[in-house]
Amino acid sequence: MSNSCGACVSLCGGKGKATFHDGIWKNNPIAVQVLGICSALAVTNRLANALVMGLALIFVCMGSNLIVSSLRKAIPHRIRMIAEVVIIATFVIVFDQILKAFYWDMSKQLGPYVGLIITNCIPMGRAEAFALQNGPSLSLLDGFANGLGYAAVLAVIGFIRELLGTGAILGHQVLSAEWYTPNQVMILAPGAFLVLGFLIALSQAIKAPVQEVKK
Amino acid sequence: MNETPALLILVAAIFINNILLSNFLGMCSFLVCSRQIGTAIGLGAAVIFVTTSTTILNYFVYHGLLVPSKEMFGIDLTFLTFVVFIAVIAAFVQFVEMFVERFSPKLYYALGIFLPLITVNCAIFGAALFIVIRQYSLFQSAGFALGAGTGWALAIVLMAGLRQKMGYSNVPKSFQGIAIVMIITGVIAMTFMGFAGMISIQ
Numbered sequence: 001m002s003n004s005c006g007a008c009v010s011l012c013g014g015k016g017k018a019t020f021h022d023g024i025w026k027n028n029p030i031a032v033q034v035l036g037i038c039s040a041l042a043v044t045n046r047l048a049n050a051l052v053m054g055l056a057l058i059f060v061c062m063g064s065n066l067i068v069s070s071l072r073k074a075i076p077h078r079i080r081m082i083a084e085v086v087i088i089a090t091f092v093i094v095f096d097q098i099l100k101a102f103y104w105d106m107s108k109q110l111g112p113y114v115g116l117i118i119t120n121c122i123p124m125g126r127a128e129a130f131a132l133q134n135g136p137s138l139s140l141l142d143g144f145a146n147g148l149g150y151a152a153v154l155a156v157i158g159f160i161r162e163l164l165g166t167g168a169i170l171g172h173q174v175l176s177a178e179w180y181t182p183n184q185v186m187i188l189a190p191g192a193f194l195v196l197g198f199l200i201a202l203s204q205a206i207k208a209p210v211q212e213v214k215k
Numbered sequence: 216m217n218e219t220p221a222l223l224i225l226v227a228a229i230f231i232n233n234i235l236l237s238n239f240l241g242m243c244s245f246l247v248c249s250r251q252i253g254t255a256i257g258l259g260a261a262v263i264f265v266t267t268s269t270t271i272l273n274y275f276v277y278h279g280l281l282v283p284s285k286e287m288f289g290i291d292l293t294f295l296t297f298v299v300f301i302a303v304i305a306a307f308v309q310f311v312e313m314f315v316e317r318f319s320p321k322l323y324y325a326l327g328i329f330l331p332l333i334t335v336n337c338a339i340f341g342a343a344l345f346i347v348i349r350q351y352s353l354f355q356s357a358g359f360a361l362g363a364g365t366g367w368a369l370a371i372v373l374m375a376g377l378r379q380k381m382g383y384s385n386v387p388k389s390f391q392g393i394a395i396v397m398i399i400t401g402v403i404a405m406t407f408m409g410f411a412g413m414i415s416i417q
Contacts, residue, residue: 040239185405190408
């Protein structure tokens, strides 16, 4: 009881806010920690795919963080990795089955990349680095923040690639075909690498002055 | 079932549908371990070996155990594919690690950190998922897995070579680190697109 109250207080106070800020901006899983790049690049050729993938990761991160953190005293240290993988895989399977049952087209388009969330290092990294040390509610928040940070980057990449690659956003033609020639490279693999490269450079350029002031 | 010859799948998996450059799998270790050519070659070799072996193992597990599970146990277990594949890969890597540690301590220290890393290398898990999605036969799967591993190794060695050369060049401050590596990867991926017209394959 007191434990959950303590968590509540710390949630409302500094730690919860810091956790949130960490996950989304300061330690953004993609831009700073460079985790989960594979799916970030593979599914972002259309904004809709990127959004669904972001949603999947928020769901998996929150679920696995919550369970790992609740069981953290029960899981023996030696086999914690395999336990974490199984917990993460469970949530991924749930999401995959939901997708297959209700959104078959989307499931087809995402292909193997939903399953690949298991080896996407973000849920694993958060379980290992955060959920094993912190209480369930804070871990849930951390999972949400990291999932959201990931989803945000995916949405930006998906937006840029779909806009430049097809001149459309979510399938609606925005840039008129009369004066804009869609740049096919953006839809294909190299476009993904280039967009992410420039985005990371941009985030570093924005952050650099802040760090200098701190020193 | 598609009828593409296994050899063609192998070549296509290396050059045309390179698992890293066009399917984006295995990026994490690609980014982290591509600083030195030596480590890149070591990791590349390990990935080729593990991808080929585990994909063939997973092929047997999937078609021998999960698909016929409905007749054997009365429950369709194919929804467990993800967990089973991961478990097979993790168990295999663990086994190889113990084996290497016992028989060749020198190789063990050289590979040291790479082997556990390989478990979470998505290229290996991805290759196993692709053979299920594309419904490859046994030989096609073996060809694809070998090609996928080789393609990954090729990409990381190329990248390591470029990164070593890049040590002498003056990269703008905000592009240093991962950003420039991503852009170089993009350029490499573009050059690999030149192969795309050779064979069209799925």
